[in-house]
Amino acid sequence: MWGCKGRVAAPSALPPAELQRAKGQSAPSQQSTEPEATVPAITIDKVTKRFLAPGGQTRFIVLDDISLIVGDGEFVSIVGPSGCGKSTLLNIIAGIESYDTGTVTIHPRVAAANAQPRIGYVFQSPRLLNWLTVEKNIHFVLEAQNVPRSKWPDLVAKNLAMVGLAGQERNYPLNLSGGMQQRVAIARALAIEPDILLMDEPFSHLDAITARKLRFDLMDILQRAKPTILFVTHDLSEAVFLSNKIHMMSTRPARIFKRVMIDIPRPRQPEDARVVELEKNLLREFFSVVEA
Numbered sequence: 001m002w003g004c005k006g007r008v009a010a011p012s013a014l015p016p017a018e019l020q021r022a023k024g025q026s027a028p029s030q031q032s033t034e035p036e037a038t039v040p041a042i043t044i045d046k047v048t049k050r051f052l053a054p055g056g057q058t059r060f061i062v063l064d065d066i067s068l069i070v071g072d073g074e075f076v077s078i079v080g081p082s083g084c085g086k087s088t089l090l091n092i093i094a095g096i097e098s099y100d101t102g103t104v105t106i107h108p109r110v111a112a113a114n115a116q117p118r119i120g121y122v123f124q125s126p127r128l129l130n131w132l133t134v135e136k137n138i139h140f141v142l143e144a145q146n147v148p149r150s151k152w153p154d155l156v157a158k159n160l161a162m163v164g165l166a167g168q169e170r171n172y173p174l175n176l177s178g179g180m181q182q183r184v185a186i187a188r189a190l191a192i193e194p195d196i197l198l199m200d201e202p203f204s205h206l207d208a209i210t211a212r213k214l215r216f217d218l219m220d221i222l223q224r225a226k227p228t229i230l231f232v233t234h235d236l237s238e239a240v241f242l243s244n245k246i247h248m249m250s251t252r253p254a255r256i257f258k259r260v261m262i263d264i265p266r267p268r269q270p271e272d273a274r275v276v277e278l279e280k281n282l283l284r285e286f287f288s289v290v291e292a
């Protein structure tokens with residue numbers, strides 16, 4: 001899926017009590033663990049998910065009692081080991097995977113009254129339509145989201161240029177490298193100008209220079225359009241550089257074992273000593289839990 005309408009809560013939905021608490025004191029290490037007051041965009045409450053085990057006789061728990069809130073306009077990352085259930089969680093939020101217990105709520109944006117939030121999704125693999133040109137892949141989602149045709153040329157040109165693919169409009173996905181295909185997928189998700197952007201390791205298959213440029217571009221988008229971004233990554237350095245909050249997940253079953261608020265002021269630089277120091281501390285903590 002490239003863009004989808006969320007399941008929307010009543011416009012009057014209040015921020016859960018948890019979020020009404022005052023923001024905690026910043027720790028000297030640029031992280032704190034207290035939640036800050038915010039208006040929610042996504043509320044995941046006690047979600048549990050089981051899959052059928054190979055053989056189909058028994059079910060195993062992938063997500064165990066997961067609760068998290070992504071505030072409107074926040075950049076929130078989920079970091080966890082391979083196979084812990086990160087993609088499953090994003091698919092549940094996008095409405096393309098079921099769950100067993102709990103609730104998932106997509107809230108309408110305060111500024112947009114009753115309008116349903118537009119959700120863009122950059123999957124872990126590009127999932128392009130190989131029989132359509134690059135441009136038509138983007139048109140496909142613009143049409144699905146009822147974006148007026150008059151805006152299509154600009155949205156295609158702007159977003160392909162941003163991911164470094166100007167001039168590739170008439171090319172077909174199978175003529176592009178894997179990294180180029182992933183960049184088309186990123187352009188496609190951004191073209192709908194989403195209120196909520198779900199990104200599943202979007203830069204992990206890109207070369208370091210392109211990935212770095214796109215992280216800065218994402219920061220620009222965050223400043224200008226203020227979408228809510230839920231971002232999955234294995235890369236703690238990337239998570240610290242980009243995020244307002246990081247949720248760290250363990251595996252089998254997945255639980256959130258640490259929540260970190262990043263207090264490093266923006267604009268940030270990946271090489272900033274505070275980013276590097278925090279990454280180092282979180283990495284140590286991450287390994288102490290997932291390797292235990």
Ligand SMILES: Nc1ncnc2c1ncn2[C@@H]1O[C@H](COP(=O)(O)OP(=O)(O)OP(=O)(O)O)[C@@H](O)[C@H]1O
Pocket residue numbers: 051052062080081082083084085086087088089124
């Ligand atoms: N449709 C399915 N049926 C059965 N098991 C599944 C299904 N989809 C995922 N799983 C299992 O659920 C677990 C979590 O998968 P998921 O893809 O969410 O992990 P992930 O955290 O995104 O991993 P990675 O970082 O490698 O992408 C894995 O054990 C996977 O094998």
Ligand SMILES: [Mg+2]
Pocket residue numbers: 086087088124200
């Ligand atoms: Mg995954």
